[in-house]
Amino acid sequence: MPRISIPTTGRLPSSLRVDPSNPAVSKILNRLSRASLISIALDWLDENDPSLAAPYLRRAEDEDDSEDENDFNVPAQSLGALQELYANLQSRKGSKREVIDRIVEGDWRHGLSLNQLAGADLQYLYDHPLSQRWTAYRIVPLKPVNPDADADDDVTPTEDKQSLSIPRLHPATFLNALQSQVPPDVKAHYTIDRHRTLPLLLLRIFIIDSPYNTSLSLHSSSSSSATTFDTSRTVYIAFPDASPHVFISKPQSLSIAPGTAGAGIGGESKSLRTLIVEGIPKALSRPRQRVTLKATGLVTRNINELLERKGKQRTNAAGGGWGVYADEKVKESPLDMVLPTPPLSEEDGDAEGTRGGKRPLSVVERREERKRKRARLVAKARFGGSGRVEDGKGLERVDVVVEDAFPAAAEEGEGEREEEEDEDEELQPYVRLTFHGSHVFAGIRQLVEHGIIDGERMPGWMTGEEGVSVGAVRNGRIRGYKGSGL
Amino acid sequence: MSSPNLDDEIENLQARVTALKSQLRIQTSTLLASPSTRQLIASDTTLSGQKLLSRFTSQQAHNQQCLYRACAGLTTFLARDPDPNAVDGGSILGLRIEVVSRAKFLRPYYVLLNRPLPGSSYLRVHRHTIPACIPLAGLAARYLPAPSGGVKQDLARFARALRREAVRYHHRLGAVADLRKAAAEGKLASLAPADAEMKQISIEWADGKTGRLVIGDDGEVVNVVAVGDNGRDRDAARELLGGAARIEDVAKRLALA
Numbered sequence: 001m002p003r004i005s006i007p008t009t010g011r012l013p014s015s016l017r018v019d020p021s022n023p024a025v026s027k028i029l030n031r032l033s034r035a036s037l038i039s040i041a042l043d044w045l046d047e048n049d050p051s052l053a054a055p056y057l058r059r060a061e062d063e064d065d066s067e068d069e070n071d072f073n074v075p076a077q078s079l080g081a082l083q084e085l086y087a088n089l090q091s092r093k094g095s096k097r098e099v100i101d102r103i104v105e106g107d108w109r110h111g112l113s114l115n116q117l118a119g120a121d122l123q124y125l126y127d128h129p130l131s132q133r134w135t136a137y138r139i140v141p142l143k144p145v146n147p148d149a150d151a152d153d154d155v156t157p158t159e160d161k162q163s164l165s166i167p168r169l170h171p172a173t174f175l176n177a178l179q180s181q182v183p184p185d186v187k188a189h190y191t192i193d194r195h196r197t198l199p200l201l202l203l204r205i206f207i208i209d210s211p212y213n214t215s216l217s218l219h220s221s222s223s224s225s226a227t228t229f230d231t232s233r234t235v236y237i238a239f240p241d242a243s244p245h246v247f248i249s250k251p252q253s254l255s256i257a258p259g260t261a262g263a264g265i266g267g268e269s270k271s272l273r274t275l276i277v278e279g280i281p282k283a284l285s286r287p288r289q290r291v292t293l294k295a296t297g298l299v300t301r302n303i304n305e306l307l308e309r310k311g312k313q314r315t316n317a318a319g320g321g322w323g324v325y326a327d328e329k330v331k332e333s334p335l336d337m338v339l340p341t342p343p344l345s346e347e348d349g350d351a352e353g354t355r356g357g358k359r360p361l362s363v364v365e366r367r368e369e370r371k372r373k374r375a376r377l378v379a380k381a382r383f384g385g386s387g388r389v390e391d392g393k394g395l396e397r398v399d400v401v402v403e404d405a406f407p408a409a410a411e412e413g414e415g416e417r418e419e420e421e422d423e424d425e426e427l428q429p430y431v432r433l434t435f436h437g438s439h440v441f442a443g444i445r446q447l448v449e450h451g452i453i454d455g456e457r458m459p460g461w462m463t464g465e466e467g468v469s470v471g472a473v474r475n476g477r478i479r480g481y482k483g484s485g486l
Numbered sequence: 487m488s489s490p491n492l493d494d495e496i497e498n499l500q501a502r503v504t505a506l507k508s509q510l511r512i513q514t515s516t517l518l519a520s521p522s523t524r525q526l527i528a529s530d531t532t533l534s535g536q537k538l539l540s541r542f543t544s545q546q547a548h549n550q551q552c553l554y555r556a557c558a559g560l561t562t563f564l565a566r567d568p569d570p571n572a573v574d575g576g577s578i579l580g581l582r583i584e585v586v587s588r589a590k591f592l593r594p595y596y597v598l599l600n601r602p603l604p605g606s607s608y609l610r611v612h613r614h615t616i617p618a619c620i621p622l623a624g625l626a627a628r629y630l631p632a633p634s635g636g637v638k639q640d641l642a643r644f645a646r647a648l649r650r651e652a653v654r655y656h657h658r659l660g661a662v663a664d665l666r667k668a669a670a671e672g673k674l675a676s677l678a679p680a681d682a683e684m685k686q687i688s689i690e691w692a693d694g695k696t697g698r699l700v701i702g703d704d705g706e707v708v709n710v711v712a713v714g715d716n717g718r719d720r721d722a723a724r725e726l727l728g729g730a731a732r733i734e735d736v737a738k739r740l741a742l743a
Contacts, residue, residue: 161623161624161627162624162627162628163621163624164621164624164625164651165621165624166618166619166621166681166682166683168680168681168682168683168686169681170680241682242617242618242619242681242682243618243619243682244618244682245618310618311618312617312618312619312682313617314593314595314615314616314617315615316617316618317613317614317615317616318596318613318614318615321568322598322613325596325598325613325615326596326615327593328593330593331593332591332593332594333590333591334551334552334553334555334556334584334591335552335556335591336552337512337515337516337519337548337549337552338508338511338512338515339511339514339515339541339544339545339548340548381568382568456570457570458570459569459570459571460567460568460569460570460571460572465613475571476569476570476571477569477571477572477573
C-alpha cells in the first residue's frame, strides 16, 4: 500500500487487488456455481497481462524454508501446474467450498484484482440472465444549439426529430467521456465485455465512495476493511448492436447487511441511476452532435425480450399479430408465382387431418370443437408467433393504468357499488392493472386459446404488441406511445 | 427387425410426398397463368368449373401483384388492424418495400400507416419492420409531419426516400461483406463494420496497425485513416486505397492483391 494517496479524478485501475478476507469477495464468489468458479479461475490463469490476475506461486529457491505446515492449499510452482490442478478439479466431483478456499486462501491469497471480481460478477450474469432488471432507453439526437444563443444559457436543446443520423458508439471514447462525468469523490472501475451469446456490448461499472484510486480506497480504515465496499454499487449498461438503444440495469449494492440500510440505499441508488442516465448521453455526444436518452416504458429482467423490441431486427415495432410482417423465415419473393395460402388456413388443414381416425363426434362435441378451434385461430391472429411460453421472451411484469370512462352500459347496472369520483357525469374510476408471471403475454394468449378471454374483443395492448411494460390506456389504446414510437 | 430401414423408407416417401405436392402447386399455378386455360374454364358451367374460375381469378391477381412488386419495388396494400379499439375502424395502408441482395429478393420491409384523426387524411406510421439502422423516424418527421405544423404530408416522397435508404443500406452491407471476403487472404488481420449504418469499417493490419475506413451513403470513400506505432501512417492508408473512390473498388483491389 502506498504511504501517501492523493485524491484524483482517475478511475480505479483493473490491477488493484482486494484483500481476499473482504466480505465482498466471498459474497461475489459464493454466488457462483462450482463449474463457473473453476472456469473463471482457468480464465484468470489464461490472462496475458500478469498484473490483472497473476496467482500466488512458490518459487523453486524458497522451497525448503518456512513451509507452512498448516497450509492446505500448497502454492503451485508454475502456471502450467496450476492450470492442470484446476483442470483436475473440473474433471472430478467435489464441493464448491473446496474451490473457493483454493482461490481465496491459496492461489490468490495476495488479493483478487478488481478485474477478477468483475469477471466473476459477469459470470454470474451469464449464469443467471434474469438477475438484473433492465430499463430500456432510446438514444435520440438533439438539435444543435446555436452558439450565439449560449449567452442566455437557459436554452434547453430539443429533440431533433428530423435527424437522419444514427448514434454510433466507440467504447473507448465513450468510457473516457463517461469518466469525466464522474464526480471526484466517487471512484469507479469499468469492464467492457462482449456478451457471449447475444449481440450486446456489456459495460460493468463498479462504484465506490472514495476520493482515492489506490488501495487506500478499499481500506478506509484498518479496523473495518469492508466500509467502502458497503457503499459500493454495481451497474450494468448494455449496448445492443446496430440499434440506437441502451439498457441500464438497476444499481445493485454489495452491502453485507442489506436490512440495516435498506431505506437509505433505495433513495441513493435512485440518485445514482439519475446520475448515470444524465451522464451517458453526455458521454455519447460529440461536438456538434448531441444526444439524449428517452425512456421507452420497457422495464424487464428478460434481455431477450429487450433485444426483440429494441434490437437490430425487424421486430422492434411489429409486435403481437404484426409479427407476421417481420418473420424472416417466411419466403415472399415476387418471383414465386405459387398462390400463397393465407397464414391461418394451414392449421385448419392439420386439425382436419388428425381427427380423421376418430369416431364421429356428436352435435354438442362438434360445436365445442368448433369453438375451441375458433379460439385457437383468433389467438393466432392476434398474437401471431409471439406470446409462446417456450420462446424465452417473456415480460415478468406489466403495469397498465386505464384512464377510460367506465363503459356506459355497465354504469347503469352497478355504478353505485364502486367508490370513485364523478366528474361531468362521466364515471372514470382509477383502474390499475398489474400482470405478474414468468411470461405475461404467453399467459394471456393461453387464456384466449382456452376461450376464457374473448380474443376478438380484447384490446390490442393485451397482446404485447406495443412493446411497453408500463403504460396508460386511453380510448382503449396505450396513450402517447404511437405504435412505433415515432 | 428392419425398423431403421423402414424408418428410412417412410422418411424418403414423406420427402417425396412433399416434393410432389410442391411440384403440383407449381404446375397448377403455371397452368392457371396461361390465357388458354381461361377459355377452357369459362366454357365449364358446373360447380367445380366455377371453383376453378375463382381460383383462376385469384391467381391472376397474384401474378399481377408479383409483377408490380418485381418491377416497381415499392407497392401498397390495404390491411386491417385486429385491435377492436383501433383508430379509423382499423383501416391500414401498407407500404411494401422490396430489397434485392445477392441476386435474391429479400423479405420485403413493411410500413403500416393509419389515419388517427377522424375526418382527416393525416397519416401516421403505426407499425413497421424497418431495422433500427435506417432512420425511419427522421424521414417520417420530414415527409409525414403532424398536421399542427401546417406542412403538407407527402407519402410518395416519404416512400421513395425510405426505399432509397433501405436499398443503400443493403448495398453497403453487401459491399462490406465483399470487402471482408477479399481481405480474408491479405495483409489485413481483421475488418469489421464499426457502426449500425455500415458507414464505418474498422481495419486491423497484420503488423498491428489499426485504421478506419469511412464511406458515404452511396458507398463512396469519404476518408481512410491508418495509425501505426509512430502515429498516423499515411502510406498504409494510401496503399489500401490506391486511388479507389468507391468501396467496391477497394474490394476489387484487395481481391487482386
